[in-house]
Amino acid sequence: MLSKFINWMKPLPDSKTPISDDKQIARMYRKWRIKMFFGMYVGYVMYYFTRKNISYAAPSFITELGITKMEFGILGSTMYVTYGIGKFLSGMLADKCNIRTFMAFGLIGSAIINLFFGFLPxxxxxxxxxxINGALQSMGFPPVAKGLVYWFSPSERATKWTLWSSAHTVGTSLIGIVAGFCIATGHWRAAFYFSGVVALILGVCLLFTLTDKPSSIGLPTVEKYRNDFPPAKKQSNLSHWQTLTKYVFCNPFLWSLAIAYIFVYFIRFATLDWSTVFMVERGIAKDKAAYLLVFMPFIGTLGGIAAGWISDKFFNGRCTPTNLIFLFCLIFSLWGMYHFTHVNTPWWLVGLFLALVGFFVDGPQNLVGGVQASRVTVQESVSAACGFTGMFGYLGAFLSGIGTAYLIENWGWHGVFVACGVSCVIAMLFVSLTWRKEILHSLKAEEQKV
Incomplete structure (x- = not known):
């Protein structure tokens, strides 16, 4: 049984009949790039359906079950610990597994957890x-990172990656609408049941939608197809572990991004997970708070896409300048969110600052641990590199659970927003350390074009 499961997860073998006709290659690439992108996008939307529903249900969850903010913070932080560790381990495994079954297995498992979560006493x-849900959730991103690298070339990757990354915020927005309806009708548990059923169906569909690398269906590499080669190549004599050691564990630029990611994720989840509680304590109704929170991930989608487009359009794929701009603007957005979220403030103004926070946090969140991480390592270790930065990111998410609860109890919401502002400054410092590396990356990429 175990051997069958291992074989099921192994990378798909290269096709025995490689395609040589240029027109057929172009036609097949168009078809499969759309299928892979769409499948990975919708699949990850469903991952967020089975993860972020708890954020919208938080006020009802806390009231009905009689738990304290600290207890809720511990619950959230537990998931972030298992997710962060799991993301790193999944990253190393995904490089040696196939995209299709790895992503589907995690989503199906998470769906099952959601189906009975509301019944737990x-x-x-x-x-x-x-x-456990956090560990299963960690299986979503690493295979996607692998898929984006193998199906989209370096010069287009920032745009395609951040366009895909909008799945984070689309999933968060859509489940927010569902959860808001469930809360308004007095059935917050239905947000978990609904997510579980839909994710289970979509998880099975992934098995019939995705494939693995282009070579598994007889296509040449995307770099050869688009004449667009990465500057960093793995030494051919290195084993998988030696590759990880050189290009991940001992990579100073990846460490800089990983540390920056701690603070980016602290801001992201301190605002996203706690905003409904913040709004309710400022006098806004629970169902209205759930609907207003949708502004943050929904407009955040546009922020993530804009960040990728700006990087490709104006900075030749470099992410550092874009991240610094977005983090600087995020400081002022957080200030506005804190000062203008009140029961007597017009709903559109509350929504505006929630949207601005979402817009400016999603840019760095999408770029730092994904696109930028892929630019400072080699293709063979992209999943591990993204898993590595993701593990550190979810250390920040862990701190946003217990840490935010601690800050509220001791310094109130003022302390939370000051901590978020300081986190922006620290993230800017560590991101800036990759400035020169990215310039050299771009120059080498231009030299290798034929």
């Missing part, structure tokens, strides 16, 4: 199974 059980 105690906080310890809820925390335990939400932690």
């Amino acid at each position: 105690s906080l310890p059980l809820l925390t335990f199974f939400w932690g």
Whole structure:
């Protein structure tokens, strides 16, 4: 049984009949790039359906179950610990597995957890199974990172990657609408049941939609197809572990991005996970708070896409300048969110600052641990590199759970927003350390074009 599962997860073998006709190659690439992008996009939307529903249900969750903010923070942080560690381990595994089954297995498992989550009777059980959900959720991004690298070439990757990354915020927005409806009708648990059913169906569909690398269906590499080669290539004599050691664990630029990602993710989840609680404590109704929160991920989608487009259009694919601009603007957006979120403030103004925070946090969130990480390593270790930065990112998410609860109890919401502002400055410092590396990356890429 175990051997069958291992074989099921192994990379698909190269096709025995490579395609040589240029027109057929172009036609097949157009078809499969759309299928791969669409499948990975919709699949990851469903990952967020089975992850972020708890953020919208938080006020109802806390009230009905009688738990404290600190207990809720521990529950959320437990998931972020298992997700962060799992993302790193999944990153190393995904490089040696196939995209299709790896992504589908994680989504199906997470769907099953959601289906019975609302029936669990105690906080310890809820925390335990939400932690398991975090481990299953960690199987979503690494195969996508691998897919984006193998199906989209370096010069187009920032745009395509951040366009795909809008799946984070589309999923968060859509489940927000569903959860808001469930809360308004007094059935917050239905947000978990609905997510579980839909994700289970889509998880099975992934098995019939995705494939693995282009070579598994007889296509040449995307670099050869588009005449667009990465400057960094793995030494041919290195084993998989030696590749990880050289290009991931001992990569100073990846460490800089990983540390920056801690603070980016702290801001992201301190605002996203706690905004409904913040709004309710400022006098806004629970169902209205759930609907207003949709502004943050929905407009955040546009911020993530804009960040990728700006990087490709104005900075030749370099992400550092874009990240610094977005983080600087994020400081002022956080200030506005804190000062203008009140029961007597017009709803559109509250929504505006929620949207601005989402817009400017999603740019760095999409670029730092994904596109930028892929630019400072080699193709064979992209999943591991993204898993590595992701693990650090979810250290920041872990801190946003317990840390935000601690800040609220000791310094109120003022302390939370000051911590977010300081996090912006620290993230800017570490991101800036990759400035010269990205310039050299772009110059080498131009030299290798034929």
